[in-house]
Amino acid sequence: MSRFANMSLRTKFDLIMSLLLICLFLSAAYLTYRKQQALILSFARDNARNFARQIIETRDYMSSVVKDEPETNYSLVPQVVATRVAKRITSGSPYYVRQVSLRYRNPENRPDGYETARLQEFDRKGGRETSSLETVDGRLTFRYLQPMVAVESCLACHGEYDKAPAFVRARFPRGHYSYGYRTGEIIGAVSVSIPMAELYRQIGTNLKQDLLQRGIIFFIIIVVMGTILRRSIIDPVKQLADSITRVTRTGSFNERLTRTSNDEIGTLIARFNEMMEELAQRNQQSAEADARYRSFIEIAHSAVVTCLPDGRIIIANQKAVDLFGLPRKELLGRNLLDFISGGVSGKELFATSMVDGKLRPDVETSLRTVRGFRGRMIRVEMAIAVSENEQQVLFTVILREQPPA
Numbered sequence: 001m002s003r004f005a006n007m008s009l010r011t012k013f014d015l016i017m018s019l020l021l022i023c024l025f026l027s028a029a030y031l032t033y034r035k036q037q038a039l040i041l042s043f044a045r046d047n048a049r050n051f052a053r054q055i056i057e058t059r060d061y062m063s064s065v066v067k068d069e070p071e072t073n074y075s076l077v078p079q080v081v082a083t084r085v086a087k088r089i090t091s092g093s094p095y096y097v098r099q100v101s102l103r104y105r106n107p108e109n110r111p112d113g114y115e116t117a118r119l120q121e122f123d124r125k126g127g128r129e130t131s132s133l134e135t136v137d138g139r140l141t142f143r144y145l146q147p148m149v150a151v152e153s154c155l156a157c158h159g160e161y162d163k164a165p166a167f168v169r170a171r172f173p174r175g176h177y178s179y180g181y182r183t184g185e186i187i188g189a190v191s192v193s194i195p196m197a198e199l200y201r202q203i204g205t206n207l208k209q210d211l212l213q214r215g216i217i218f219f220i221i222i223v224v225m226g227t228i229l230r231r232s233i234i235d236p237v238k239q240l241a242d243s244i245t246r247v248t249r250t251g252s253f254n255e256r257l258t259r260t261s262n263d264e265i266g267t268l269i270a271r272f273n274e275m276m277e278e279l280a281q282r283n284q285q286s287a288e289a290d291a292r293y294r295s296f297i298e299i300a301h302s303a304v305v306t307c308l309p310d311g312r313i314i315i316a317n318q319k320a321v322d323l324f325g326l327p328r329k330e331l332l333g334r335n336l337l338d339f340i341s342g343g344v345s346g347k348e349l350f351a352t353s354m355v356d357g358k359l360r361p362d363v364e365t366s367l368r369t370v371r372g373f374r375g376r377m378i379r380v381e382m383a384i385a386v387s388e389n390e391q392q393v394l395f396t397v398i399l400r401e402q403p404p405a
């Protein structure tokens with residue numbers, strides 16, 4: 001039998017339940033983690049989108065209202081204003097915001113590899129935004145880009161060189177690639193990045209709390225289910241098994257169990273009690289029959305013994321005790337064949353009572369000599385009758401003393 005088959009019901013149940021608990025727990029953990037991660041990504045995307053929008057709005061507004069002011073105050077260049085605003089908005093948060101362009105004027109606005117690739121993609125395919133998880137300097141980072149499209153007002157400084165304000169022309173000479181944009185063309189993008197570590201740390205704690213709660217709930221469920229199952233199935237079955245063991249050990253049919261339910265287990269216990277009742281009754285009946293038989297052979301005029309097929313004597317009456325001259329205690333257990341002179345085997349003696357393993361009801365008589373009290377040889381007529389009870393075949397032998405020949 002396998003290891004599992006050898007386990008007790010209780011251990012099996014505990015094992016199955018624990019496995020179930022672990023599976024439930026792990027799948028809950030996985031699903032919760034997935035859900036929270038999706039939530040956090042969409043949260044990060046929403047935030048990035050808002051930052052980008054605010055910056056683009058700021059720039060568009062500045063671009064539409066500033067005229068010659070940057071000439072004297074460079075801080076009023078739309079790009080510069082937007083950059084400063086972005087810095088202020090994101091200060092104290094893990095968000096990092098830049099404005100980049102493939103044809104940049106300020107080297108600080110040079111796109112990195114990821115941004116270059118995304119900007120080229122916008123140029124080719126268009127699109128309103130893009131985001132993904134990237135590893136930057138070994139750290140998992142959420143990256144987001146929203147393109148900026150040139151509108152009429154931008155062209156004042158990003159259109160033809162000749163129409164650009166003097167301060168722009170002074171800084172960026174004719175032929176610089178930051179000129180020559182047309183409306184609708186993508187001029188750059190707002191780039192937002194957030195290291196995920198911060199957000200994950202948040203997931204981590206939420207996840208732990210969540211799992212702890214779930215774990216406790218699962219544990220309670222399992223303990224409660226276990227108790228119910230133990231009370232309603234395992235304990236009664238164990239009691240039943242113990243009872244049956246006691247019955248086989250003691251042979252007493254007095255075992256009764258208390259029925260506590262009306263389910264299958266209850267029925268099983270009821271049937272067990274009925275069976276015990278029945279067996280006790282039969283036991284009683286056979287004991288009575290036995291007693292009747294014993295008192296019956298006591299009043300017989302001849303010696304009567306009951307033997308097993310091998311000749312062993314199991315019941316003997318007083319006449320038999322007198323005939324063989326042995327106390328009853330000693331006579332019982334002795335072999336009848338030992339008393340028959342001339343030597344005869346059990347097979348031979350009982351041969352006519354059994355044919356091909358089947359009993360023959362007719363009584364067989366034969367004349368034999370037996371060794372009796374003090375070695376006296378006695379001639380007897382032996383009548384043998386065969387009978388069968390639940391467990392074995394029995395031979396009843398009547399020994400009628402004959403006058404000596």
Ligand code: HEC
Binds near residue numbers: 060101106109151
């Ligand atoms: C008043 C002139 C002016 C106007 C109007 C203007 N820009 Fe600029 N833009 C500049 C200057 C100057 C820079 C370089 C800023 C710096 O040195 O950081 C710049 C930089 C940029 C950059 C950063 C990349 C780079 O070249 O360094 C982007 C993107 C940009 N502008 C987009 C726009 C858009 C979109 C508009 C219209 C909504 C616009 N600009 C309107 C003057 C202007």
